[in-house]
Amino acid sequence: MSIDFRTEPASYRHWKLKFDGEVAELILDVDETGGLFDGYELKLNSYDLGVDIELYDATQRLRFEHPEVKVVVLRSGKDKVFCAGANIRMLAGAAHAHKVNFCKFTNETRNGMEDASGFSDQKYICAVTGACAGGGYELALATDYIILTDDGASSVALPEVPLLAVLPGTGGLTRVTDKRKVRRDHADVFCTIEEGIKGRRALDWRLVDEIVPNSRFAEAVRTRAADFAAQSTRPSDAEGVALTPLERHLDDDRMRYSSLEVELDRAARVATLVIKGPQSPAPATPEAAAAEGAGFWPLRLAREIDDAILHLRFNELDLGLIAFKSEGDAEAVLAYDRLLTEQADDWFIREVSLFWKRLMKRVDVTSRSLVALIEPGSCFAGFLAEFVFASDRGYMLSGQFEGDNRPAAEIHLSAANFGRLPMSNDLSRLATRFLGEPQSLEAAAAVRGEALDAERAEELGLVTFAYDDIDWEDEVRIFLEERASFSPDAMVGMEANLRFAGPETMETKIFGRLTAWQNWIFQRPNAVGEEGALRHYGTGKKGRFDFDRV
């Protein structure tokens, strides 16, 4: 079964969106029978990837379609439970690669909620009634403000460790220590109590921001929402941009979108993303851009690449390499790029840029080897040049191919490459690249706006290798073949380390430290073995452990 990430509110089975001016409600009301796979029921508002695909879609629409929404209240549609977290039977039955990719996507969506809060001024309030456990509490942790009803029963909990012998791996441990800055001994107690913590202690330990008796709960949530809304800079009078259905055509060896083609070479284990430059000139104003709606080229392209990357991650596990190519007119790309820079204060333009930021972060944490192939006729300019710097290596052709009259490849840098699209370490990709040579960062900044041919790009350190057409084919082929021959696990680990030099943030800690430990645990018999806790969950039997410490 191919997993499809495209959806829309009318098709949601698990979430409801309610709009009332500045405040929207995002209501989790999981359809027990609506699991993405067979073999489990989504009881107690637990979730699987299908639930999270809808959540991702909702968060994107809240930003693009609803500029007027300043506060999103996240709550449960069930009476006695907020959310029981990721469905355990689903996890127990899932292949390792699915578990890991599911957690990554789930993490990205939660990071995206924090991005909405931090950069779009769209705040999230989590109104917790009932049990809020595991992934449910991790979802709450991604919001700005957690209100817990003080009814003597409702609680927050991270029961993964005592119950399942795995970690709260969707940001849970990291957000407890680094976002909510819970004292480590309190965190230790909290993470080992199956039943969780309620009322006053939850507040004292900073696990929630407010506790309110049931009788005043709805009012308190409304008040907080109004407070947050009053402080938001989001426009009240702007008109949203509808995210119309994404068109794509899938063949066995090719995916076609309007501005993207993906070639799937299964024998070589390579997926090549060919990014197409704009077919029409950049609109002159943000209003004209918004009038183009989801057809606005940078938005359309971002959605298409986003969809393709997710598709490859989940549905094409054995394509270990992603090659980025581009085709088009660099000047036309740069006209769009200038609009994004110069009109950065416009809400829609801002959302498009922030989407590109998130998209490139998704590329960074995609555990496939990434290479940019910069050939004649390409348009790696401005924000599109980020694919070169997001890649593990960049190969650039010097001059033209024999018998081919497309113009020699050039790279064009712009403001987009120097801070508009930071990595999760909060540095630009070029700043990370040149951590050890600040003079190279300055030299790159000095040539913004210039057309850089292969020799200059290599000299400036923007690409790894430049070859003329005599060597090109062999060098690229050898690289791709060699790369495809390496252990994919070693590649995963190597790339997760080499891509993130420099400072760490909560996001890098989630994808580096927390995820890596969780993946390790997801391989350990104590969790996933025949006698492991994850397998035994729900059977009444406890896991049987090998007690050796590693």
Place this chain on the structure above:
Amino acid sequence: MSIDFRTEPASYRHWKLKFDGEVAELILDVDETGGLFDGYELKLNSYDLGVDIELYDATQRLRFEHPEVKVVVLRSGKDKVFCAGANIRMLAGAAHAHKVNFCKFTNETRNGMEDASGFSDQKYICAVTGACAGGGYELALATDYIILTDDGASSVALPEVPLLAVLPGTGGLTRVTDKRKVRRDHADVFCTIEEGIKGRRALDWRLVDEIVPNSRFAEAVRTRAADFAAQSTRPSDAEGVALTPLERHLDDDRMRYSSLEVELDRAARVATLVIKGPQSPAPATPEAAAAEGAGFWPLRLAREIDDAILHLRFNELDLGLIAFKSEGDAEAVLAYDRLLTEQADDWFIREVSLFWKRLMKRVDVTSRSLVALIEPGSCFAGFLAEFVFASDRGYMLSGQFEGDNRPAAEIHLSAANFGRLPMSNDLSRLATRFLGEPQSLEAAAAVRGEALDAERAEELGLVTFAYDDIDWEDEVRIFLEERASFSPDAMVGMEANLRFAGPETMETKIFGRLTAWQNWIFQRPNAVGEEGALRHYGTGKKGRFDFDRV
């Protein structure tokens, strides 16, 4: 077989130390037949834990016994090879827990070399002749300056990924990106080239600091050593303190040292470290302290705890909990603590404090649950109080035990708890603990020098729980029993995340990100399975991989 970490130069089989005034030579000349276990030969200057135990011993002696040594030149005693890294057959045959603990100890020793450089002004120069590969290059990376002979053959390499399908996990990837700040695409190329990189390119890519033709190599090393020595503040005229043999008595359920007793409760899976306060008053001056030599109580105690922790890590895998207790006179401890603070500029006092810093960091990354049990008659004062803050939880008894006249427990804070012994995140344990409540850090600082009973300690947030003697026994027992019942793997992952809130450093990245990914890979069939690369090494067969990406 019980692994013994105690050694001395006269017993070394693999290293030689040569002294010549300010410059010492540390020469790796591995005895092929001197492996710690059977089943492999330490060819090509490859190493196992036994080689690294000697290295750790040598680095400790260089600091304590040789204040006059300002520069250590690390070189090979073999003609054509510097070091081939960790022995592959040893790794392939070792249990997962041994591999992981071996890597951790190896990392700690390399971090210790950087600590000597950064804080004792004892610099390391690595003089590379011959192949310097894998762990060999990782050792070089831990030094301050790498000189490579430019003979057309000598090279540096990290061949783990292409050759063995594992990572350069002893700091290699992290030091390449974050210490030497090698450009990520260069790092990518470097880490996938089996044969490594030599000469000019090694220099251009910042993999080494200098390349010198063979004919001038010895002279260049001498010159660099003299340059570094000239800048060092280490005293030329001080007399070293001999690290005399460490006495200990091991029974089946008890380890006895002069100031430490370790009770091994195998049924409960708990090791209790009972730290004994000083038996004699603190010397009045640094000179008097140095005259006590290795008997100087803080030095003696640090060596004993260090040995005990390493022993537990390697030889007692199923003791999942370490409980810290102490017995003694807090005022007597504080007298030593004051000497360490007030005479911090003295070279010997400085070395003792720096050893305590490294020891506490070793405690932090020890993957056992840690608990401090603060009982009547204890002396958790000043630097000894760090064991409370290094623990996952602290339990403190309020008042006295019935029928026991030892004085009620108190905690005493001093300057040692506010920066002298930073964690690997560069914050004090209290600053990390109170990351979310700076007012609590200030409140703790304000009560330095006071005797804090259980109620005040709990109120100040210094301990997790305070109980009177009616509840104490049950509460502690329940905690220990519950803890011992959890999956040890989940504990490892949880503790590795909860202990390190806040900023990240190269060290935290090594133990967090790099180590976690390496441990994951060490579980993957592509590396360690029957058809995995690690198992096939040396057989002429390539590893057969499952190419699914995770």
